[in-house]
């Protein structure tokens with residue numbers, strides 16, 4: 001447990017080796033709202049992240065992810081509701097909370113006039129890492145992000161993707177109780193993404209609470225829990241597999257040229273009532289009860305002929321979950 005004995009609000013770096021027990025609530029958000037003028041960007045949000053969890057906050061552009069991230073990372077004030085970071089109330093103990101956070105922003109934060117290693121050492125010094133601990137942690141992360149042979153290169157000579165890797169390595173250097181990452185995969189190639197997830201899983205296994213924002217379904221699917229945001233509201237909060245179960249696990253998806261015609265054929269001739277979004281019709285196993293959807297793929301395809309662009313039956317995706325919860329497509 002975090003022993004919060006701070007009586008005043010100061011920016012202190014907790015001992016980097018002592019993370020709280022797994023399962024300890026480390027991000028506790030209740031009734032949080034944030035408004036920009038008339039726009040309600042975050043709407044009465046309840047959310048928690050425990051030590052050992054990787055929680056992905058998934059939402060379309062404009063759903064409020066960055067605003068939530070900015071409030072939690074102390075860049076925006078708490079306007080209404082409560083947020084507690086590792087025992088420190090964000091509104092009352094802002095600097096204490098800040099000291100318990102590791103943050104990786106979307107915007108570049110490297111000093112491009114310094115080398116890769118110098119950037120990392122500066123970060124280490126800021127967070128009280130010195131000596132062998134700093135050297136070992138730098139080596140570990142340089143290896144993890146395949147940056148060993150670039151360690152002495154000036155950051156201004158690196159490609160965009162390599163710079164992003166250095167940012168991540170730098171941001172993950174210390175082990176705070178809570179790690180916040182805003183769209184961390186932006187600009188990474190597939191191998192760097194794997195390295196990122198390895199690093200996040202290691203942190204979580206050490207008891208760190210990891211929260212990241214993303215608009216990438218495949219990234220969210222790797223998290224231990226997904227919080228789905230839509231227009232500032234939380235519309236789902238469960239593990240990816242539980243979310244899939246909530247929509248019935250299996251889905252038949254049909255994309256048609258003339259979707260209205262396809263819908264009427266399904267309704268009148270197959271007694272099916274799919275959800276229509278754009279030119280896609282979706283039927284979940286939950287909606288269709290006892291009907292064996294897999295066995296209908298061939299008959300529907302042959303009845304609709306050339307009208308069918310694609311027809312597929314398979315496991316529900318987070319896209320299916322989003323459609324089932326909101327009636328709109330995640331990918332426009």
Ligand SMILES: Nc1ncnc2c1ncn2[C@@H]1O[C@H](COP(=O)(O)OP(=O)(O)OP(=O)(O)O)[C@@H](O)[C@H]1O
Nearest residue numbers: 036039041059060061062063064065066067068215
């Ligand atoms: N500084 C601001 N002033 C006014 N409105 C803002 C401001 N920042 C964000 N908004 C509005 O608040 C809402 C939520 O925006 P936010 O950036 O939090 O969403 P997001 O999910 O992070 O989007 P994206 O994926 O595009 O980054 C949007 O309607 C946005 O236009």
